[in-house]
Amino acid sequence: MFESLDALSLNLPSEIVVSDSLIGLIISSVILITAVLILRALAARFIRQKIESYELRRRWLVQSRNGLILFMALGLIFIWGQELRTLALSVVAIAVAFVVATKELILCVMGSLLKTGAGSFTIGDRIQVKEFRGDVIDQNLLATTILEVGPGQLIHQRTGRLVVLPNAIFVAEPVINESYTNDYTLHVFTVPFKREDDWQAAQKAFLKAAQRHCQPYLEEVRNYMNQISRHRGVEVPSVEPRVTLQVPEADEIHLVIRIPARAFQRVQVEQAILNEALTGILSPVEP
Incomplete structure (x- = not known):
């Protein structure tokens, strides 16, 4: 001892x-x-x-x-x-070192405050930030978790992958909210054709199929969009199905089909229209 x-x-x-x-x-x-x-x-x-x-x-x-x-x-x-x-100089030096060491965490907190204050999205919304796109399932002070949808911007199927986005990304990158209208949405998809194809007949077939599949709930969508217009002070978009043309290349014609749809049924409606229109184009009924 x-x-x-x-x-x-x-x-x-x-x-x-x-x-x-x-x-x-x-x-x-x-x-x-x-x-x-x-x-x-x-x-x-x-x-x-x-x-x-x-x-x-x-x-x-x-x-x-x-x-x-x-x-x-x-x-x-x-x-x-x-x-x-x-002592003040030492405190300032320590503060600067602390800010440099925790810069990413500070940006995450700032991004969280920014998206909350702006009301950019909420749980259940489908968003896109840079190349990341999916449905929001969780968010906290540092990160936002989405279920990935894709691949690409035109596909609406989940890939099965979970993506955790640091909130710092919302400080410098724009956020696209595809669930802006919540219950109903205006869904757009594109069908390409060669210039020598019979795209005029395809245009008529897609418009007819879109009108038939959207007719049962078209009035509901129109009333809903009117409510959104009054609530948010924006112009009411036309909800009628439409097919427009795009010419991205000299030898290509793209049919851009825009339809109203329930937010949770847009993929099903798109596939039904594609199946009906393409079946009629590829297998015309003999007179």
Whole structure:
């Protein structure tokens, strides 16, 4: 036991080194505090003896005390000014190092505040950020989790992959919310044809199929879009199925089909229209 104590004493420093400047600062501080305490006692004694009014005496006691405390604080700042400046520089250096080390975390928090304040999306919405696209299933202060949909922007099937997006991505990248209208949506898909194909007949076939499949709920979609227009103050889009043309290449014709659909049934409606229209085009009925 005594041997362990001896070993411990050997590891302790024999003396604590204190610089002369620090001793001088401590002595100056003690002198200042002592002088202020003496002045306060003398001032309080003088006020109690010379002022008879209770209210005035109490006011002068409080004012003299506060004035002496302010004087003592200014004196200590003057005495320790150089050390305080050194400490401030050290604190700033530590703060800068902390910001640099935690920059990504700070950006994640800022991104979370940004998407929450802007109301960019909520749980269940289908969003796209850069090349990432999917349904939001979870979000917290640092990250947002989506179930990936794709591949590409025209496919609406889940890939089975889970994507965790750091919220920092929302600070610098735009967010596309495909579930802006919630219950119903205007769904767009493209069918390419060669210029020499009979794309005129295909255009008529797709329009006819789209009108037939969308007719049962077309009035519901129209009423819903009117409600969205009144609530959000935006122009009401036409909900009628339509087929427009695009010419991306000199030898290609693209049919762009836009249909109204329930948000959870757009893939089924798209496939039904494709099957009906393409079957009629590829296998025309003999007269």
